[in-house]
Amino acid sequence: MEHWRPVVANFQMVDVRAQVALSIFTDFSGDQFTPGERRGAEVGVLLDQLETMTAKVRA
Numbered sequence: 001m002e003h004w005r006p007v008v009a010n011f012q013m014v015d016v017r018a019q020v021a022l023s024i025f026t027d028f029s030g031d032q033f034t035p036g037e038r039r040g041a042e043v044g045v046l047l048d049q050l051e052t053m054t055a056k057v058r059a
Contacts, residue, residue, distance in 0.1 A: 014057055016049040018042065 008015050020042045022028075027035045035043060 014053050016046065016053055018046040018049050020046050 005015055020039065022035070022039065027033065027039055
């Protein structure tokens, strides 16, 4: 993931720092997203950062 940050910057894209590794076997049940306790918190941080960056880009 770290190798992509400079590439994204060169295209004037915005990145967020948080990243989440999800497993199709443990974090999904059928067509439902059912993350473990730790993954749920990580996804929350990722979405919070994404929301903050989106607001900055729109401003």
